[in-house]
Amino acid sequence: MKELLRAGPGFQLSGVDTGATPGFTGDKKDGQKTLADGADDLADLQEQLFATGKFGGTRSVLLVLQAMDTAGKGGIVKHVVGSVDPQGVHIHAFKAPTDEEKAHDFLWRVRRELPVAGQLGVFDRSHYEDVLIHRVRGFSPPDVIEQRYGIIVDFERELAAAGTALVKVMLHISPEEQKQRLSDRLDDPAKHWKYNPGDLEERALWPAYMEAYQLAIERTSTDEAPWYVVPADHKWYARLAVQHLLVDALRGLGMEWPKADYDVEAEKKRLAESVIA
Amino acid sequence: MKELLRAGPGFQLSGVDTGATPGFTGDKKDGQKTLADGADDLADLQEQLFATGKFGGTRSVLLVLQAMDTAGKGGIVKHVVGSVDPQGVHIHAFKAPTDEEKAHDFLWRVRRELPVAGQLGVFDRSHYEDVLIHRVRGFSPPDVIEQRYGIIVDFERELAAAGTALVKVMLHISPEEQKQRLSDRLDDPAKHWKYNPGDLEERALWPAYMEAYQLAIERTSTDEAPWYVVPADHKWYARLAVQHLLVDALRGLGMEWPKADYDVEAEKKRLAESVIA
Numbered sequence: 008m009k010e011l012l013r014a015g016p017g018f019q020l021s022g023v024d025t026g027a028t029p030g031f032t033g034d035k036k037d038g039q040k041t042l043a044d045g046a047d048d049l050a051d052l053q054e055q056l057f058a059t060g061k062f063g064g065t066r067s068v069l070l071v072l073q074a075m076d077t078a079g080k081g082g083i084v085k086h087v088v089g090s091v092d093p094q095g096v097h098i099h100a101f102k103a104p105t106d107e108e109k110a111h112d113f114l115w116r117v118r119r120e121l122p123v124a125g126q127l128g129v130f131d132r133s134h135y136e137d138v139l140i141h142r143v144r145g146f147s148p149p150d151v152i153e154q155r156y157g158i159i160v161d162f163e164r165e166l167a168a169a170g171t172a173l174v175k176v177m178l179h180i181s182p183e184e185q186k187q188r189l190s191d192r193l194d195d196p197a198k199h200w201k202y203n204p205g206d207l208e209e210r211a212l213w214p215a216y217m218e219a220y221q222l223a224i225e226r227t228s229t230d231e232a233p234w235y236v237v238p239a240d241h242k243w244y245a246r247l248a249v250q251h252l253l254v255d256a257l258r259g260l261g262m263e264w265p266k267a268d269y270d271v272e273a274e275k276k277r278l279a280e281s282v283i284a
Numbered sequence: 285m286k287e288l289l290r291a292g293p294g295f296q297l298s299g300v301d302t303g304a305t306p307g308f309t310g311d312k313k314d315g316q317k318t319l320a321d322g323a324d325d326l327a328d329l330q331e332q333l334f335a336t337g338k339f340g341g342t343r344s345v346l347l348v349l350q351a352m353d354t355a356g357k358g359g360i361v362k363h364v365v366g367s368v369d370p371q372g373v374h375i376h377a378f379k380a381p382t383d384e385e386k387a388h389d390f391l392w393r394v395r396r397e398l399p400v401a402g403q404l405g406v407f408d409r410s411h412y413e414d415v416l417i418h419r420v421r422g423f424s425p426p427d428v429i430e431q432r433y434g435i436i437v438d439f440e441r442e443l444a445a446a447g448t449a450l451v452k453v454m455l456h457i458s459p460e461e462q463k464q465r466l467s468d469r470l471d472d473p474a475k476h477w478k479y480n481p482g483d484l485e486e487r488a489l490w491p492a493y494m495e496a497y498q499l500a501i502e503r504t505s506t507d508e509a510p511w512y513v514v515p516a517d518h519k520w521y522a523r524l525a526v527q528h529l530l531v532d533a534l535r536g537l538g539m540e541w542p543k544a545d546y547d548v549e550a551e552k553k554r555l556a557e558s559v560i561a
Binding site for chain 1: 370
């Protein structure tokens with residue numbers, strides 16, 4: 008599945024079928040079962056990462072999620088990341104930058120939210136906003152954006168060298184699927200809070216966003232930090248795919264349980280003798 | 285269940301049966317089923333809290349967990365808090381204070397980790413360490429600790445007035461149950477990292493800790509921020525009980541879904557007309 012989703016040389020976003028389920032032949036029910044089964048694997052691996060972090064390990068995992076509105080970032084956090092122990096997870100949703108954030112380099116606020124050793128970090132949006140919405144909306148001039156691709160590649164290379172396994176995911180839906188999901192939000196009073204009239208202004212810029220994603224992906228999909236483009240019209244498939252990518256990244260760390268730094272047999276004896284009145 | 289667990293006037297910790305299941309007559313299997321059923325309620329209420337926070341709501345919930353080692357704080361975080369959307373949760377584990385933290389008032393580091401409006405905050409240990417381990421180990425003189433009870437009551441009253449519903453829980457196990465759980469950790473190489481020889485030094489101070497808990501609870505269990513002492517020899521019961529307390533606290537907020545601040549019918553029309561080439 009991983010290799011089918013990876014944006015390698017010559018990648019074309021326009022060629023991706025948002026309704027496909029690359030590497031998985033089952034239907035929704037099979038997919039949900041596979042997701043449920045995989046939750047334990049993911050939770051076990053995450054616990055092991057957490058444990059190594061407590062004992063001097065330097066590894067961490069960072070899931071970067073980018074997508075058009077309604078593509079399912081929130082569902083990934085809830086249903087995939089949500090299956091692991093929340094103690095070991097650091098989630099940050101990047102919003103429009105504050106005045107303080109704007110007064111710094113664009114990576115400043117990003118560095119502050121990086122996972123520490125042992126953590127699974129999740130970026131709900133990220134530094135890629137600075138080459139996506141910034142390009143589409145003209146928030147930064149073209150030469151600055153051009154420069155940022157290189158800065159991002161260097162930044163991510165630095166993270167990888169320091170022990171962070173990056174999993175960069177674009178959840179990719181069709182504009183028709185987005186229309187359906189926005190319509191669902193408008194039809195359900197319990198979902199009205201998730202809708203914002205500004206969503207339609209962003210939606211109108213769809214082609215420009217696809218162009219910005221294409222460019223961002225081709226400029227920053229590296230060996231150290233590849234992009235995965237996950238077809239997301241089927242929510243169940245997108246969740247399964249991201250779970251798979253996370254499990255793969257965690258397995259790739261080649262972790263072992265930390266060895267006891269005390270004499271286990273001696274401690275058993277001490278414990279046996281420890282009687283509380 | 286709530287009233288049975290609440291530490292009211294005349295509360296005596298020594299009278300609590302750590303193996304009991306107050307307010308629940310079923311067995312482990314029933315308890316696990318009730319926990320699984322309750323997970324959806326908790327997740328729905330937490331989503332509503334999150335939604336109100338996005339629309340000017342000022343309410344939040346703070347779960348404070350205190351316990352002797354192995355009592356199951358981690359299990360509560362994983363199996364109870366873990367059933368809600370991690371986006372709306374802020375968990376902080378308080379460790380031995382850093383030099384910077386020590387240079388401030390004891391509530392300084394606590395205030396920095398308070399939940400914002402809409403969040404479910406979880407304190408794994410808390411400002412109560414400053415009247416528990418500090419009392420038992422003599423890290424602070426008696427008059428300072430005496431003063432802190434009053435400071436804590438005022439602090440928690442301030443939080444309650446600002447909109448935070450506090451749920452303060454002591455997970456209460458027997459020393460025999462702790463011995464069994466420490467023994468399990470020593471028997472399983474995948475759990476060796478969870479054991480620390482220092483755990484036995486803390487364990488030896490059990491009676492002094494119980495005295496410190498008794499005092500802390502009787503001095504700080506107020507109408508605004510009551511303590512709940514949850515028998516925790518049965519992990520399944522403790523999880524069920526904390527889930528129940530959280531659901532109750534969330535229901536007590538009397539929330540409604542935020543109303544649309546836009547014209548829903550007009551937006552449906554705009555959306556219908558929004559076709560992407």
